[in-house]
Structure formats: structure tokens, C-alpha cells
Amino acid sequence: MNKNSTGRFTTRDLSFIGIIIALMYIVQTITILGISALTPIDPLKSIVSAFFVSIVIAIGLSKVKKIGTFTIIGLINGIICGFILPAFLPLLPATLLGGIAADGFTKIFFGEYGSRNSLLGACGVGKFIETLVILTFPFILGFSTNILSPMIIIVSAVIVALLGAGGGFIGYRISVELKKAGAME
Amino acid sequence: MTNPALQITNLNFKYPHQENFALKNINLTIKRGEFVFLTGKSGCGKSTLARCLNGTLPQILGGEIDGKIQVLDKNTRENSVSDLAQNLGFIFQNPESQFFTVKVEDEVAFGPENLGWESNKISKNVDEALNAVDMLENRDMNVFNLSEGQKQRIAVAANLSLQPEILVMDEPTSNLDPPGAYKLFEILKRLKNQKKTIILIDHRTHHALPLADRVLIMDKGKIIKDDEPEILYDAHTRESYGIRNPRVLDENYQAPEYQIVKQNPVLDISRLSYSYDNGFSIQDINLQIYPGEVVGLVGSNGSGKTTLAKVLSGILKPQKGTLNWEREDSTFKVGMVFQNPDHQLFMDSVYNELNFGLEEVPGAQLNIGPVLKSMNLEKLQKRHPHSLSGGEKQRTLISAFLVREPHLLIMDEPTTGMDYYHMQRLVYEIKRLKKRNMGIMIISHDLEFLQQTTQRVIILSQGKIIQEGPTGDILSQDKLDTCFEGYQSLSIK
Amino acid sequence: MGEFDSDYSLIHRLDPRTKLILVVAITLMCTIINNIFLLLSIGAGLIILLTFSKTLKRVSALLGFFLIFAAAAISLTAIITRDINYALEYFSPFLARFFIIICAGLLFAFTTPPQRFAQSLQQMRIPTSITFTLGITLRYIPTLAREAESIFQSLKLRGVHLSKWDYIRRPSMIYRGIIIPLIIRSIKLSDEIAIAAESRAFKSNKSRSSLKKLTIGKNDVLFLGIMIITMGLVFYLDNNPVFPF
Numbered sequence: 001m002n003k004n005s006t007g008r009f010t011t012r013d014l015s016f017i018g019i020i021i022a023l024m025y026i027v028q029t030i031t032i033l034g035i036s037a038l039t040p041i042d043p044l045k046s047i048v049s050a051f052f053v054s055i056v057i058a059i060g061l062s063k064v065k066k067i068g069t070f071t072i073i074g075l076i077n078g079i080i081c082g083f084i085l086p087a088f089l090p091l092l093p094a095t096l097l098g099g100i101a102a103d104g105f106t107k108i109f110f111g112e113y114g115s116r117n118s119l120l121g122a123c124g125v126g127k128f129i130e131t132l133v134i135l136t137f138p139f140i141l142g143f144s145t146n147i148l149s150p151m152i153i154i155v156s157a158v159i160v161a162l163l164g165a166g167g168g169f170i171g172y173r174i175s176v177e178l179k180k181a182g183a184m185e
Numbered sequence: 186m187t188n189p190a191l192q193i194t195n196l197n198f199k200y201p202h203q204e205n206f207a208l209k210n211i212n213l214t215i216k217r218g219e220f221v222f223l224t225g226k227s228g229c230g231k232s233t234l235a236r237c238l239n240g241t242l243p244q245i246l247g248g249e250i251d252g253k254i255q256v257l258d259k260n261t262r263e264n265s266v267s268d269l270a271q272n273l274g275f276i277f278q279n280p281e282s283q284f285f286t287v288k289v290e291d292e293v294a295f296g297p298e299n300l301g302w303e304s305n306k307i308s309k310n311v312d313e314a315l316n317a318v319d320m321l322e323n324r325d326m327n328v329f330n331l332s333e334g335q336k337q338r339i340a341v342a343a344n345l346s347l348q349p350e351i352l353v354m355d356e357p358t359s360n361l362d363p364p365g366a367y368k369l370f371e372i373l374k375r376l377k378n379q380k381k382t383i384i385l386i387d388h389r390t391h392h393a394l395p396l397a398d399r400v401l402i403m404d405k406g407k408i409i410k411d412d413e414p415e416i417l418y419d420a421h422t423r424e425s426y427g428i429r430n431p432r433v434l435d436e437n438y439q440a441p442e443y444q445i446v447k448q449n450p451v452l453d454i455s456r457l458s459y460s461y462d463n464g465f466s467i468q469d470i471n472l473q474i475y476p477g478e479v480v481g482l483v484g485s486n487g488s489g490k491t492t493l494a495k496v497l498s499g500i501l502k503p504q505k506g507t508l509n510w511e512r513e514d515s516t517f518k519v520g521m522v523f524q525n526p527d528h529q530l531f532m533d534s535v536y537n538e539l540n541f542g543l544e545e546v547p548g549a550q551l552n553i554g555p556v557l558k559s560m561n562l563e564k565l566q567k568r569h570p571h572s573l574s575g576g577e578k579q580r581t582l583i584s585a586f587l588v589r590e591p592h593l594l595i596m597d598e599p600t601t602g603m604d605y606y607h608m609q610r611l612v613y614e615i616k617r618l619k620k621r622n623m624g625i626m627i628i629s630h631d632l633e634f635l636q637q638t639t640q641r642v643i644i645l646s647q648g649k650i651i652q653e654g655p656t657g658d659i660l661s662q663d664k665l666d667t668c669f670e671g672y673q674s675l676s677i678k
Numbered sequence: 679m680g681e682f683d684s685d686y687s688l689i690h691r692l693d694p695r696t697k698l699i700l701v702v703a704i705t706l707m708c709t710i711i712n713n714i715f716l717l718l719s720i721g722a723g724l725i726i727l728l729t730f731s732k733t734l735k736r737v738s739a740l741l742g743f744f745l746i747f748a749a750a751a752i753s754l755t756a757i758i759t760r761d762i763n764y765a766l767e768y769f770s771p772f773l774a775r776f777f778i779i780i781c782a783g784l785l786f787a788f789t790t791p792p793q794r795f796a797q798s799l800q801q802m803r804i805p806t807s808i809t810f811t812l813g814i815t816l817r818y819i820p821t822l823a824r825e826a827e828s829i830f831q832s833l834k835l836r837g838v839h840l841s842k843w844d845y846i847r848r849p850s851m852i853y854r855g856i857i858i859p860l861i862i863r864s865i866k867l868s869d870e871i872a873i874a875a876e877s878r879a880f881k882s883n884k885s886r887s888s889l890k891k892l893t894i895g896k897n898d899v900l901f902l903g904i905m906i907i908t909m910g911l912v913f914y915l916d917n918n919p920v921f922p923f
């Protein structure tokens with residue numbers, strides 16, 4: 001394991017993560033405006049833009065490399081989703097748990113972020129858990145099981161996870177391209 | 186006052202993954218209270234040196250360093266960048282990337298808050314710092330509502346609130362218009378009188394020379410001149426090191442004969458108006474641009490230059506008036522090169538960049554080869570655009586428009602942060618572009634550059650054209666004193 | 679996310695931490711309460727607070743959107759099952775809870791400037807690394823939005839007009855045309871931000887002080903007191919129904 005992956009987060013890491021999260025918002029807004037404004041429920045919106053947002057996340061991960069990056073992204077993204085925009089608190093546990101799961105997955109299987117599979121896997125796992133939590137949340141609010149059967153939930157989570165993994169793959173390719181061009185370390 | 190402010194011994198520095206040293210064997214002593222002006226060609230290592238002075242290199246950005254830098258009582262090897270902050274403040278070109286909050290006073294308080302000071306002490310320091318840059322009455326303002334010049338003054342105050350004795354500034358005026366730059370230099374003069382040690386890095390030499398006690402010139406990673414400021418009045422010295430003239434209007438300038446045939450304008454603009462929601466508007470613009478002509482557009486920040494350019498390029502739709510193009514047939518009419526080419530490069534090679542989006546323009550692909558050749562990009566065509574130097578990126582972008590055969594090419598502030606050598610190369614490119622029979626419009630504060638490229642100059646003020654005429658008439662000393670709002674400071678006195 | 683008049687109303691002036699407690703408590707509470715009338719009363723209470731803080735007008739579009747969605751869900755179910763009572767029973771607790779969470783969130787978001795919220799997190803001893811990063815995100819969303827706009831303009835200048843279908847038909851146009859230039863800017867921007875921060879004595883592992891400390895005032899105590907009493911009452915009523923239903 002690279003010594004990089006265990007070290008504390010430097011100011012440079014944190015400012016990059018901060019900017020990456022801001023960028024996730026911009027990309028999400030652009031893609032939502034582009035694809036459709038027809039999704040009335042906010043949780044759905046994050047699903048719709050999973051692919052493009054995952055590209056941004058994967059680039060962030062491949063630069064910072066350290067385990068914990070996804071958790072920070074999930075936490076801060078969740079704080080913003082929960083209290084600022086769209087101000088829907090149940091999104092906080094979803095993004096945070098997604099981040100923790102992705103970090104855990106990568107720690108166990110890859111040690112740190114960087115390889116193609118680590119980015120692809122982390123984005124997939126992160127999005128899978130995030131969607132799972134978002135979609136099971138309505139039950140806590142008393143939504144009867146007839147409409148969202150476990151089957152539908154699993155299938156949707158898998159679809160979003162695949163979109164996320166696809167984004168992770170593209171993100172990896174872009175980061176390789178930029179590293180070659182010397183525009184990224 | 187015996188110890189020097191800064192002492193550098195045998196400094197060498199190499200960026201990560203690079204073969205060559207960016208700094209080679211630098212030895213330098215700067216006395217307390219000295220005002221040092223550091224200049225030299227692009228890429229000679231000025232910013233690299235500045236970033237070594239407070240440990241940013243290698244502590245934040247990495248790299249290999251060798252030698253010793255002593256900053257007052259601390260050295261950069263044993264102290265972190267944050268620990269050096271109270272000795273040395275650091276200000277750079279783009280104010281936008283130095284801010285952490287949205288309110289002026291919070292921004293100035295950021296540094297003291299990091300040191301965990303009591304709120305009384307912070308408040309006192311914030312007042313003093315804002316006062317030093319004449320921004321006390323703006324303390325409750327939102328930074329988004331400040332002008333670029335005011336933002337840069339807040340960046341200075343945000344460093345002053347930590348009371349450093351040394352200030353290092355890397356091109357602080359590159360993004361400012363002449364009035365903004367003038368005001369900043371007024372403040373630097375006061376800081377100099379208060380015995381601050383100031384190290385100023387810039388290409389523009391006009392304002393800096395009267396303040397400087399000493400000039401350092403760098404080339405290829407070395408300090409090759411360490412002399413009196415007066416050496417920059419010597420044309421030979423300037424030319425051999427690629428340094429700009431401190432006189433913004435060249436005293437030996439001979440206006441070329443104005444020889445544009447005023448027929449068949451590529452663009453005929455009549456009674457054009459556009460207004461933003463916030464009330465600012467450009468009004469009643471009448472203007473013709475002729476084939477082969479280079480027109481300069483000047484005016485202080487906020488006078489509407491970029492708005493006019495955006496209307497001409499079709500990004501904004503005019504609310505009144507008409508744009509008549511000579512050739513109405515083609516859909517593609519205007520190319521526009523922004524100040525920062527990073528926004529405008531998308532593809533993974535220079536060739537693909539030129540080819541980007543061309544499928545929809547029949548026949549344009551045939552132009553790629555000839556344009557690559559004439560713009561001297563053939564050797565670079567497989568390179569990634571983002572791996573190119575600033576000038577090469579600019580050329581790639583111009584070429585990407587040329588393949589579409591625009592009627593008009595607009596350049597917004599193309600010489601920002603450019604040294605004399607690279608400016609001359611751009612002058613040469615533009616002279617060659619004239620032969621393509623399109624119109625060229627250059628938006629710039631850089632009067633020397635406009636003198637060398639344009640045949641006609643338009644002065645815009647508060648959204649209106651207030652003066653227009655051949656370059657030789659408009660860019661003259663007496664016009665400068667009277668028509669250019671806020672440009673008086675550029676006069677040669 | 680730029681300007682924010684933080685002294686607009688009493689609710690605006692409350693400490694963000696007070697409002698934070700309100701949002702979390704209400705969200706948790708409404709998952710426990712079952713009585714639809716109590717849920718509706720909580721919703722009504724929040725509407726009163728929104729009105730009181732003069733933000734109702736600004737959130738009404740969002741709430742209206744939700745209500746239309748709710749009405750559609752109920753009527754659709756009613757049409758399919760041909761049983762309006764069933765549809766109402768089936769959906770109303772869910773929709774009421776959803777509505778409450780949305781209202782509470784909007785009340786917080788529309789009365790708390792993001793920067794002040796970030797400062798309150800700092801005072802709650804959330805690690806500096808998190809509050810700093812959050813601060814950067816909030817500060818630079820508008821900046822990056824402007825950059826994105828200028829990139830869109832650059833695309834137009836190059837004759838590339840993205841249509842809605844391109845997001846699905848040619849996703850590579852989106853990431854080449856928008857994400858790559860934004861990433862390039864982000865890398866440079868974030869390096870400069872890191873340098874600016876440390877040059878101004880920032881350390882990610884050290885706690886910071888602040889120019890103006892947020893303090894829990896009389897109003898906050900009063901507000902929290904009323905909130906606790908109300909919630910106690912609601913719980914009591916939920917477990918000991920005094921109403922016949």
C-alpha cells in the first residue's frame with residue numbers, strides 16, 4: 001500500500017474535495033436541466049444524474065487517492081442536501097452511508113483509489129447503497145410494501161449502480177488522459 | 186534592523202516528475218523595508234521562486250528543494266507555510282481563488298481566526314487592515330459585488346490582518362484595469378512608506394518602476410540581473426530579456442498610414458442596444474468593420490466591452506438594432522478567443538480540437554491541414570491541448586476558429602500576463618491573420634499592444650462609444666489625458 | 679447563494695443550531711407519530727412558522743409542486759382501485775410525513791445563510807477539515823456556475839449546440855464539452871485555494887476562533903422550550919388519543 005493512502009488529508013486534498021463537490025452540484029444541475037425537469041421527487045433527481053456525477057467523483061478519487069475521500073464527499077454532500085438544497089434531511093444518511101460503503105469496499109479490495117477497478121467499483125458500490133437507502137426510506141414514512149416491492153428496489157439500485165460504475169470508468173479514462181497531458185498529477 | 190528580511194542561499198528547485206531544475210543556484214539577500222521588482226520572460230521561474238519563499242514549494246505542491254531560505258527569524262525547512270504566514274504574506278493574480286467567505290470582513294478575519302485569536306484582537310486587526318487598503322466602509326459588503334480592483338485590495342487586507350512584515354505579490358494587477366491597478370499601487374506606496382518589505386512580480390513595468398528600489402531579472406531559472414530600476418529604461422536590456430516598456434505608449438511610435446478601403450464592411454452594426462436585468466446596458470452602437478482591418482476596443486472594466494463582443498458573437502441577442510453581415514450565406518460568423526483559453530479547449534489532441542464539431546460544417550474539414558500549416562501547429566497536432574504553453578493554446582484556439590472561416594475574430598484581453606517576447610509573437614500572428622480578409626477586433630487595456638496591431642481604436646465608456654478614429658490619433662498623449670476615463674495614471678509624466 | 683438578509687425575521691435571527699435541532703427532531707418525530715390529524719397539525723404548525731418567517735411565498739412553488747404530485751398519486755390510485763377511501767388511507771400518512779420533512783427542511787434552508795450554517799457547525803466542534811471543505815464547496819458553487827456558463831458559451835462559439843437528446847445520444851459530448859474543461863479549472867483553482875489558505879495560517883488539524891461568535895440567546899431558549907413542550911404534547915396525544923378517531 002502506498003503511504004499516500006493512509007496519510008492525513010492535506011489542505012490541498014481538502015480544497016480539491018471541496019471544489020469537486022461544488023462541481024458535482026453544477027454537473028447535476030446541468031444534467032437535470034438537460035434530461036428532464038419532470039421528476040417531482042428530489043431523490044429521483046440524484047438517480048437520473050448518477051452517471052455524470054460519478055465521472056466527477058471518480059476524478060476526485062483518482063487525484064486524492066486516500067481512503068476516506070468518499071466518506072467526506074458523502075458527508076458534505078449529505079449536509080448540503082439535507083439542510084441547504086433541496087433541504088431534505090433523509091438524503092444525508094443515504095449519501096453518507098454510500099460514501100462509507102464505497103470507502104470500506106475499496107479499503108478491503110484495493111487498499112487505495114487509483115486503479116480502474118477501484119474507481120469503477122467504488123462508484124458502483126457507493127451509488128448502490130445510496131439508492132438502496134433512499135428507496136427504503138419511504139417505508140419508514142409508512143409507505144405500504146405493495147408499490148415498492150423489494151424486487152423493484154434491488155433492480156433500481158442495481159441500475160443506478162451500473163450507471164455509477166460506468167461514470168467511474170469514464171472518470172478513470174479522463175484522469176488518465178489528463179495525467180498524460182500533465183494537467184493533473 | 187541588522188538582519189535581512191530574506192536570505193536565500195544556493196537554492197535549487199525541481200518540480201515533481203520534471204527533468205530540469207526550475208530554479209538554479211539562487212543567492213539573494215533582501216533588506217528589510219526594501220521594494221524589489223522581479224521580472225523576466227514567461228516561464229523563467231518567477232512564480233516558482235515566489236512560491237518557495239513561504240514554503241508552498243515543496244510543502245504543498247511537492248518537488249525537490251535544495252538550499253536554504255531564511256525569512257526573518259524562521260526558515261522554510263523547519264517551519265510550515267502556516268507558521269510563516271505572520272512573517273510573509275502572499276498575494277496572487279486571481280482574487281477569485283483566494284477567498285473563503287462571501288463577506289468582506291469575514292474574509293479579512295480568516296487569517297486571524299486560523300491563529301485562534303480573541304475576537305477583540307481580530308476585530309482590531311481587521312479594522313486596521315481594511316483601513317490600510319481604503320476599504321473600511323465596505324466591510325459589510327458581499328465580495329461578489331466588488332470590482333476586480335476592490336477584490337484585490339481585499340486580498341491584500343486579508344494578508345495584512347496577520348501583520349506580516351514581508352509581502353510577496355505575483356502579478357497582482359494582471360486582472361485589473363488601469364484605474365484598479367493605479368489604486369493598488371497607491372496602496373503599495375503607502376505600505377512601502379510604512380517600512381513593509383515588498384517583493385513584486387510583474388510583466389507590466391509602468392507602475393512598479395517609480396516605487397522599486399531594486400530590479401531583479403530572471404531568465405531560465407536564474408537571477409541574471411540585480412540592478413537599479415533605471416536599467417529598464419534601456420531598450421537593449423529590455424529586448425534581450427523580453428521585458429515590457431515602462432512607457433505604455435512607445436515614444437518612437439510611428440502611426441502607419443491608415444489604408445483601409447472603407448467598402449463592403451464584413452459587419453455593419455447600426456443602432457445596437459443590449460441591456461442586462463441589472464440595469465447596465467450598451468446603447469446605440471454604430472460601427473463598421475472592414476475586411477483586413479484590426480480594430481481595438483478599449484475602456485475601463487464595466488464599460489461594456491465584453492458585452493458588445495458577446496452580442497457580436499451571437500452569445501447574447503441584441504434587443505434593438507441590427508447586425509448586417511457581408512456574407513449572409515454562412516452560419517458561422519464569429520470566432521472569439523477568451524482571456525483564459527482553458528475554458529475553450531475540449532479535445533484530446535490539437536488535430537481533434539480543430540475538428541471538433543466540424544461534421545456539421547460541410548467542407549470545413551478540408552481546411553484543417555492548411556490552417557495547421559499556416560499557424561505553425563503541424564508539429565504539435567498530436568499533442569494534448571492542455572499540455573501546451575499559454576501561447577500555443579491561444580494559437581490552437583485561433584486555428585479552431587479559422588477552419589470555419591469566420592468573418593470576424595474577436596480577442597478578449599489576449600495579452601494578460603504576457604511578456605514582451607510573447608506579445609511580439611502575437612503581434613506577428615495578428616499581422617499575418619489580416620491577410621485572410623476577415624475583420625479582427627481586439628479588446629485590451631494594453632495600449633502598447635494596440636499601437637502595434639490595430640489601425641483603428643474605439644473607446645467605450647458606460648456602454649457608449651465616446652471616441653473613434655485611427656490608432657495614431659486616439660492613442661496619443663493628449664487623448665490619454667482627456668478621454669480615457671481612469672487611464673490618466675498611464676501618462677508619461 | 680450569495681446575499682442573504684439574515685435579520686429578516688425572528689426565525690432568521692435564531693441560531694442555526696436551534697433550527698438544526700428543530701429539523702432533526704421533527705424528522706424523527708414524524709416517523710413515530712401515526713395519527714393523521716396530529717401529523718396534519720405538525721404540518722400546519724410548520725406552515726405557520728414559514729408564514730411568520732416571511733418565506734412562505736418563496737417556498738410556495740416547491741410546496742405546490744409537491745401537493746400536485748400528492749393529489750396525482752391519490753387520484754390515480756383512486757381511479758385504478760375505484761376506492762377513494764382506500765387511496766386516501768393508503769397514501770395520506772406517507773404524504774403527510776413527506777410534507778412535514780420538506781417543510782422543515784425548507785424552513786431551515788430559507789432562513790439560514792449557508793455561511794452562517796457552516797460557522798455553526800464549526801462551533802459545534804465538527805472537525806475543521808469538514809467545515810473547511812464545506813465552506814469551500816459553498817463558496818465556490820457560484821464561481822463554478824459562472825465558469826460553466828462561460829464554457830457553454832464557448833461551445834456555442836464553436837458551433838456546438840447541445841440538445842436534450844445529446845445527454846443520452848452522445849454523452850461523450852457532455853463530458854468532453856463540459857466536464858473536462860471544468861475539471862481542468864478545478865485543479866488549478868483548488869491548488870491556488872490551498873496555497874491561499876495556508877499562506878493565511880490555515881491548518882486543517884487545528885481549531886479556529888471566529889470574529890463574531892454565534893450565541894444561543896433568549897429567543898433560542900424560548901423557541902426550544904416551546905418546541906419541547908409542543909412535542910411532548912404531541913407524543914402524549916399520540917399515545918392517549920383524546921379524539922374519537
Ligand SMILES: Nc1ncnc2c1ncn2[C@@H]1O[C@H](COP(=O)(O)OP(=O)(O)OP(=O)(O)O)[C@@H](O)[C@H]1O
Nearest residue numbers: 200201203207225226227228229230231232233234
Ligand atoms: N506545477 C508545475 N509542475 C511542473 N512544472 C512547472 C509547474 N509550474 C511551473 N512549472 C515550470 O517551471 C518553470 C517556471 O515556471 P514559473 O511559473 O515559475 O514561471 P514564471 O516566471 O512565473 O512565468 P509567468 O511569467 O508566465 O508567470 C516553467 O518551465 C514551467 O513550465
Ligand SMILES: [Mg+2]
Nearest residue numbers: 231232233355
Ligand atoms: Mg508566474
